[in-house]
Amino acid sequence: MNTEFENGHAALSDETRGKLKNLSKSLLRLHKILLDAAKVDYETKNGAIGSVNQYLQLVLDDAHFAWLRKLSALVALVDEAASVRRPASETEAGALIREAKILLNFEDADESFNDKFQTALQKNPDAVFNHNDALRITRTEN
Template identity: 35%
Template sequence: MSSTHPPLDIRFQRLREVRAALLRLHKRLLDSEREGYEQSHGRIRSNGEFLRLVLEDEWFSWLRPFSQFIVKIDEALSPKESITLQKADELLKEASSLLTPSEEGSDREQRYYRAIQRDPDIAFMHAQISRLLATES
C-alpha cells in the first residue's frame, strides 16, 4: 500500500497480522479437534483421511467458517483485488464476530468457547488476536 493512504496502510497491515494469527489459531484448533476425534473414533490413518474428515465430517463442521474466512482474507489481499478502507474494516469486524466465543451462543461459538477453556494454547492465541482486533488505528 502507498504511504499516501495511512489509514488504509494501517488496516491493511492489521489485516495481514490478523490473517497470520488466525492461521496459527486455525491449525491449533484443527489439531485439538483431531485429538478429540481420535479419542472418540480411533486413530486417523492418514493426512488424506484427515482432510476428508475436515471437509465432510460433522465433528469438524464448526471450523469451516474459520477456513472460509481465511480464504476471504486471502482473496481481499490478492494483488488482483483493490482493497478499500471499507473492505478492510469489514473484514476486521467480521474477524471479531467470528472469534466470539460463547457458552450459550451458536454451536460454533459454544465449541470455540470450549476449545479456549480446554487448551491454554488456543486461549493464548485467542487473546493475541483479540488484542490485534481491539487496536485502534
C-alpha cells in the same frame, strides 16, 4: 487520507493491509491449534486417521470438524483481502475485521459454533493465547 479509489471505495492503505496480514497470521495459528485439538478428539473417539488425504476429507466433510469451517472461511477471506493480487477496499477490510471481532467475541449467531469455540479454548492454553492476540488485533485502531 486515501486518495486512490477502487470500485468506488477507498483503496486499502498500507496500515490496514498490515493489520489484515497480522490478523490473518493470528487467525491461522488459532485455527491450526483448534484443528489439531479437534483431530486428537476425533481420533480418541474413532481411532487413528489413516492418511493425510483421509484427514483432509474429514476436515472438509465430517460433522466433527464442521464448526471450524466458519473460522476456515474467515481466515481465507482475510488472507485474500490482504493480498496484493486481489486487494480489498478499506470498507471491505473493515467489514472483515468486524466479522472477526464478532466471531472472536462469541457474538456470532451460530450458538453451536460459539459453544464449541468456548469449550475448545477452555481446554487449550495455546488457543487462548492466540485467541487473545487475534482479538487484540481487531481492537486496534488503524
